[in-house]
Amino acid sequence: MIPAKSITFWALTCLLSLQAFTCLGQTSSVLEVADAVNTFRATRERQIVEDFTAFLALPNVASSLPNMQANARHITALLEPRGFTVRTLRSGGAPYVFAELSSPGASETVLIYAHFDGQPVQSENWTYAPFSPTLLDGLIQEGSKPVDLNSVADQFNPEWRIYARSAGDDKMPVIALIHMLDALRANGLELSVNLKLLLDGEEERGSPTLGQVIDDNPGLFDADLLLFCDGPMHQSRQAQLVFGVRGGRTLDITTYGANRPLHSGHYGNWAPNPIMSMAYLLTSMRDETGRILIEGYYDNVAALTESERAAIEAMPNIEARLKDELAVHTPEGGGTRIEELVTLPAFNARGVEGGGVGDQGRNIILSSSTVSLNLRLVPNQRPERIRQIIENHITGEGYFIVYEDPTDDILRANSKVVKLDWRGGGSPGLRTSMDGPMAQRLIRVMRELTPELILTPTMGGGLPLNAFANRMETPIIVLPLANHDNNQHGENENLRLQNLWDAMMVYGVVLTQLGRN
Numbered sequence: 391m392i393p394a395k396s397i398t399f400w401a402l403t404c405l406l407s408l409q410a411f412t413c414l415g416q417t418s419s420v421l422e423v424a425d426a427v428n429t430f431r432a433t434r435e436r437q438i439v440e441d442f443t444a445f446l447a448l449p450n451v452a453s454s455l456p457n458m459q460a461n462a463r464h465i466t467a468l469l470e471p472r473g474f475t476v477r478t479l480r481s482g483g484a485p486y487v488f489a490e491l492s493s494p495g496a497s498e499t500v501l502i503y504a505h506f507d508g509q510p511v512q513s514e515n516w517t518y519a520p521f522s523p524t525l526l527d528g529l530i531q532e533g534s535k536p537v538d539l540n541s542v543a544d545q546f547n548p549e550w551r552i553y554a555r556s557a558g559d560d561k562m563p564v565i566a567l568i569h570m571l572d573a574l575r576a577n578g579l580e581l582s583v584n585l586k587l588l589l590d591g592e593e594e595r596g597s598p599t600l601g602q603v604i605d606d607n608p609g610l611f612d613a614d615l616l617l618f619c620d621g622p623m624h625q626s627r628q629a630q631l632v633f634g635v636r637g638g639r640t641l642d643i644t645t646y647g648a649n650r651p652l653h654s655g656h657y658g659n660w661a662p663n664p665i666m667s668m669a670y671l672l673t674s675m676r677d678e679t680g681r682i683l684i685e686g687y688y689d690n691v692a693a694l695t696e697s698e699r700a701a702i703e704a705m706p707n708i709e710a711r712l713k714d715e716l717a718v719h720t721p722e723g724g725g726t727r728i729e730e731l732v733t734l735p736a737f738n739a740r741g742v743e744g745g746g747v748g749d750q751g752r753n754i755i756l757s758s759s760t761v762s763l764n765l766r767l768v769p770n771q772r773p774e775r776i777r778q779i780i781e782n783h784i785t786g787e788g789y790f791i792v793y794e795d796p797t798d799d800i801l802r803a804n805s806k807v808v809k810l811d812w813r814g815g816g817s818p819g820l821r822t823s824m825d826g827p828m829a830q831r832l833i834r835v836m837r838e839l840t841p842e843l844i845l846t847p848t849m850g851g852g853l854p855l856n857a858f859a860n861r862m863e864t865p866i867i868v869l870p871l872a873n874h875d876n877n878q879h880g881e882n883e884n885l886r887l888q889n890l891w892d893a894m895m896v897y898g899v900v901l902t903q904l905g906r907n
């Protein structure tokens with residue numbers, strides 16, 4: 391994101407324009423808020439960084455209840471002095487922190503979701519210990535060095551980065567929000583909406599009890615907009631709103647040969663080969679460009695609307711950069727842009743098991759081979775129907791389907807046998823309309839701050855949005871704030887300071903303007 395630049399650019403355009411008066415009239419409040427937050431922040435950078443590092447120093451692997459409770463207490467201690475009513479909610483899993491701040495005169499409510507648990511860490515892979523937050527003067531891959539906090543005057547270089555687990559995913563929103571609120575108060579500015587926060591303590595485990603938490607607290611999460619603050623921003627660093635996610639299903643498929651491995655010389659050309667059967671089965675289901683060949687697979691896929699198509703066309707094209715960075719000559723997709731491809735279902739083989747290679751190779755024909763598929767689903771594709779049409783397809787290829795290891799009798803009685811292991815029920819994809827009134831208002835406010843705002847119809851991955859979408863009508867929009875290269879889930883996770891500064895400004899502008907817009 392380059393909002394600071396954008397703002398300067400925007401203000402300049404206004405001043406130079408003959409309609410300077412109208413222009414400033416429309417944008418002054420956004421610019422005033424942005425300026426107030428930025429000016430306040432510039433005097434408090436050390437305090438903000440210290441608050442962030444203290445939070446990051448708390449280990450937060452979701453499987454440790456004591457750790458997550460310590461995090462929840464820490465968050466409560468940050469929010470209560472700012473006037474929030476805070477509750478820790480549990481429905482059999484990790485704690486969730488719910489906080490509420492009402493604004494006099496506001497008639498609408500924004501619910502912000504973020505999470506404070508992190509992926510497990512393998513400390514030996516980290517350059518600096520994951521729970522000893524370290525400020526570096528840039529990217530670690532570029533040989534950056536730690537900065538001694540005590541040697542820094544109050545202003546920090548915005549390109550510096552804080553390295554720690556959950557720096558980018560997803561502890562930053564809490565810190566940005568509290569310091570944004572301090573900035574507003576110091577300037578006598580008020581929120582235009584009531585604010586609710588739901589901070590998830592088990593997102594990295596798939597938020598297993600989020601649905602239950604919502605069910606156990608009827609009405610608590612009612613809101614006019616759910617802003618989902620998780621995930622990295624666009625690679626161009628421009629501000630971004632994301633309107634959807636893909637869902638998914640997982641399926642392991644096992645094909646069979648004889649009931650024990652056989653010598654490939656004595657039995658080659660006679661014994662059915664499960665690896666080859668698997669290859670034929672897979673290629674019957676998907677072509678080389680990624681197009682899924684299963685009958686009916688695209689029947690319910692929601693077509694892109696005009697606005698969604700226009701938004702994709704307006705996005706910075708990262709194709710050439712990606713191909714270069716990732717050493718890819720010909721992407722799948724037959725020439726369609728990545729931003730459009732992620733609005734389509736994907737059929738990914740994520741692993742294959744069977745036999746050995748290299749020094750582990752043996753001249754045998756295996757008795758079974760397994761592939762694990764990770765299916766990405768898009769809006770209107772129901773996971774139950776996907777199961778049905780995949781099973782229809784496999785039956786159509788001449789297979790007898792079992793759900794447990796087949797007996798010899800089953801193998802004797804059927805020419806081709808396949809075992810299907812549907813792992814979990816899966817989740818459908820989700821997409822909020824860009825044309826809805828709340829979406830339009832949010833887009834308007836964000837565009838006043840940064841005209842280059844990127845609108846992404848669907849991100850490729852998933853987020854636990856269905857727990858909300860299945861239970862409420864509230865429009866859900868994802869507002870990603872972390873740098874794209876934050877290395878989330880991996881070692882050396884980090885957050886670029888400018889992203890924290892920008893997050894404060896974006897929250898300030900959205901929450902002071904949305905209710906008035």
Ligand SMILES: [Zn+2]
Pocket residue numbers: 505559560593620621
């Ligand atoms: Zn996350």
